[in-house]
Amino acid sequence: MRNIFTFGHRAAQRNWTVADLRANKGKQQLTEVTAMNGEQAARAAAAGIDTIITRVQRMKEVRDAAPNTFVTAALMLVDHPTESDVLEGAMRAMDQGADALYTTRSLDTIKMLADLDLPVMGHVGLVPPYSTWIGGLRAYGATADEALKLADRFRAMEKAGAFAVEVELVPQQVLEEINKQTSLVTFSIGSGSGGDVTFLFSEDICGETENPPRHAYAYGDVRRLQEQVEHERIAALTAFQAAVRDGSFPYKDVSVSMKPHELEAFRDKLGKSVRLGTERKGY
Template sequence: MRNIFTFGHRPAQRNWTVADLRANKGKVQLTEVTVSSREQAARAAAAGIDTLMTRSQYLKEVRDGAPTTFVTAALMLVDHPTEKDVLEGAMRAMDEGADALYTSRSLDTIKMLADLDFPVMGHVGLVPPYSTWIGGLRAYGTNADEAMKLVERFRAMEAAGAFAVEVELVPQEVLEAINEQTSLITFSIGSGSGGDVTFLFSEDICGETKNPPRHAYAYGNVLQLQEQMERERIQALTAFHAAVRDGSFPYRNVTVSMKPNELESFQARLGEAAPLGAQSVG
C-alpha cells in the first residue's frame, strides 16, 4: 500500500499508483472492472480487483466503498459536452479522489488534461460512441491497414501525454505486438491477454446481463437469482392478498390478545359505558 496525497491535497493510501502501473508493464497481469455504487466498489475491493473504472458522477460513492483502490473517473461525452465541461469535470473528479481520468474525446482533450499533469486514459479500437465511422459494433484492426492505423493512434496518444489507453475489440496478436513497443499502459477489453490490464464490466462478470457481449464471461449467475427473487416477491404478495380475502390472515400467532381476566373486565366496563359516537344532550 502506497501513501499518497490526492490531487485535492488530502492524505490517502492506494494499492497502485501511476508509477507502479508503469513499472509493472509487461509483468503481472492486472484486473479492472466497472463499478457505479458504493456496494459494487466494496465488493470489487474485497475481491482484490486491482483498478476500478466509474463514471465521474459516481466517484464519491465509489471512493467511499473502495477507499484505497486505484480508480479512473470516466468523463463521458454526454455528461461533458464541451471542453469547458470536460475541464470542470476533471477538476471535480480529481478533487474527489480520482487517480486517473478517462476520455474518448480528441487528442486535444487528452493534451489539455495531460498538460495539467492529470493521468489520462484514451480509447482505441472499437469506441462505441463512434462506431458509425467503422460500420457498427465490430472488431477493429483485423486487417493490416487498420492495425497500422492503431499503431499511429497509439503514437499520437503518447505524444498527447496519455499514460494509458483502453483497447477494445482489437485482435490479441495486434495488441501484443503494439504493447511491446508502446509506453502506454494498455487496458484490454475484448482484446485478449496481450495488454497490461484485463478489463470487464462487473455486471457481465457477475452474470447480471441478459445479452452480454461476445468478449464477456460470466463467473456468476446473479440474473437468475434476481429473477428468482422477483418471482418470490410476487408469490408472497399474492399469498398475502389471498389469505386476507379468505379470512385466514391475520393468524393467531401474529395477533395480539388480552389475558382472559383483563378481557372480562374490559367487556364489563365497556357494557356500562356510553356507546361510542353517542351525542350528549345539553
C-alpha cells in the first residue's frame, strides 16, 4: 500500500498510484472492473481487483466501499454536456477520492484536465457513443490504414496530456505493436492481452448479463441464481396467499396464546363489563 494525499487533502492508502501504473507498463498484467454501487466495489476489493471504474455520480459510494483500491471516475457524455460541467464533475469526483478521470470527449477536454495535473484516461478503438462514424458496433483497426489512424490517435492523446487510454475492440496484434511505442497505460477491453490492464464489466464476469458481448467471459452464473431467487420469492408469496385463503394460516406455532386460567378470567371480566355497560346505558 502507498500512503497518499487525495485531491481533497485527505490522508489515504492506495494499492496502486499513477506512478506505479506507469512503472508497471509492459510487466505484470493488471485488472480493472466496473462498480456501479458499493456492493460491487466491495466485492472487487475483496477479490483483489487492481483498479475499478465507476461513474462520477457513484464515486463516493464506491470509494467508501473500496477505500484502498485505485478508482477511475467516468465523466459520461450525457452527464457532462459542456466543458464547465466536465470541470465541475471532475473536481467533485477528485474531492471524493477518485484517482483518475475517464472521458470520451475531445483532445481539448483531455488537455484541459491534464493541464490541471489531473490524471486523465481517454478512449480509442470502438468508442460506443461515436460508433455511427465507423459504421456501427464493430472492431476497429483490422486494416493497416485503421491501425495507423489508431497509432496517430495514441500520439495525439499523449500530446494532450493523457496518462492512460481504454482500448476497445482493437486487434490484439495492433495493440501489442502500439503498446511498445506509447507511454500511455493501456486498458484493454476486447483487445486481447496486448495491453497493460485487462478490463471487463463486473456483470459480465459474474454471469449476470442476458446477452453479453462477444469479448466478455462469465466466470460465474449469478443470473441463474437470481432467477432461482425470483422463483422462490413468487412461490413463497403464492403459498402465503393460499394458506390465508384456506384458513390454515396463521399457524399455532406463530400465534400468541393465553394460559387457560387467564383466558377464563378475561372472559368472566369481559362479561361483567358488558353487563355493567348495558345497565349504565339503561340508566
